[in-house]
Amino acid sequence: MPELPEVETIRRALEPHLVGHRICSLAVWQPRLRYPVPPDLAGSVSGLHITALARRAKYLIFHLEGGTWLLVHLGMSGRLSLVEPGSGRTLHDHWEIRLSHQAVRLHDPRRFGFLLGGHGPPGLHPLLADLGPEPLEPDFGGPEWAQALRARAAPVKSLLIDGRLVAGVGNIYASEALFRAGINPRRPGRRIGTARALILGTAIRTVLEEALAEGGSTLRDYRHINGDPGGFRVHWQVYGRAGEACRACGETIRRIRIGQRSTFFCPCCQR
DNA sequence: ACTGGCTCCTGAGGGC
DNA sequence: TGCCCTCAGGAGCCAG
Structure with a gap:
């Protein structure tokens, strides 16, 4: 189960591979997750550059150009991996975000994870709006x-x-x-x-x-x-x-x- | 406003 | 060997 340290580790590992690169496409094979992958999401992120990869609690936030963002949660059993775009899929592979030479793929057997998108400050999204302080911030716990x-x-x-x-x-x-x-x-x-x-x-x-x-x-x-x-x-x-x-x-x-x-x-x- | 219980889902592991 | 039951967990949702 990815918890906060695991999600942060994943974020740090993915960051140099993603930031500054352009999303060629979003391929969705199995949209059924905790929240279904929105049908129009692929169309709204194709061609956009990834400007930053952030984390809030156990959520990963892909910041895209123009204020668009993607919100990823790994749930219980979600795994993100860097793969060759379109390479061999296995059971429980749900989607992949394709860059020019590699892709980020979600594998999630228990389907508690999800992928959502939005525009504007992601912190206003209902899933993030009520979150408490980040425990790794230096001023936490006063x-x-x-x-x-x-x-x-x-x-x-x-x-x-x-x-x-x-x-x-x-x-x-x-x-x-x-x-x-x-x-x-x-x-x-x-x-x-x-x-x-x-x-x-x-x-x-x-x-x-x-x-x-x-x-x-x-x-x-x-x-x-x-x-x-x-x-x-x-x-x-x-x-x-x-x-x-x-x-x-x-x-x-x-x-x-x-x-x-x-x-x-x-x-x-x-x- | 809080609190606690229920729910989604699949795979692992134990008991028989 | 194989089946069945229970459990694991994040976090939204709802009833009290």
Whole structure:
């Protein structure tokens, strides 16, 4: 599953191949995704230059000339790869953006990903409009953020993956950040003191930065844009370790459900 | 305004 | 060996 560090890794890898190049065409073979690929999208982007490749939360934004943009999400199982335009397709290949000598192709078996387009400031799009601050920004997690966290009653784990308090934190990093901050995932936001909220902000940024530094090759389905599975493996402290010993205190890591999502924590280290 | 539950989808993995 | 069931996950949507 591509999470924020994986999406950022993909963005950085694609950027030099795409920016400054012209889209020759957009080929769509299987438009059925979370949102169907708009039928008129191919016509509206053909011939335009890619001026920038940006990321917001787990969304990739292809900025095109004249204020047009493409919004890409990889969902659960989406993979982007650089291929020869029109080269052999496999099951679950959905579309490719063709430049003169290569193409970016989406492969997505579970079809939670999507490709949409628009014009003007992409941040005004409903999918992006309510997103919270970027956790990798240097000013993330200050007193204002702590206050926003403390204004909510939901379990802190739910708040972290909600997207409005912090953008792009998924299920895995939420558990890991809470372990680092020593906070029980079920604790209501409003019952976290300001000092601990600030620690949590730092923990979120730190865990994401470390994953990014490893090239983001942390998860089962993840592939680099050339198809390599990646050689690294992040050393998770709690995620997926139910029944195993906490590396800090030896207590057994537990798995619970919060908001229909698996959540892992150490009942001794996290209060 | 918040919160929590449900939903989309396919493949992997466990149990029998 | 093979079938069936459960689970995994992002994030929109909706009901309470």
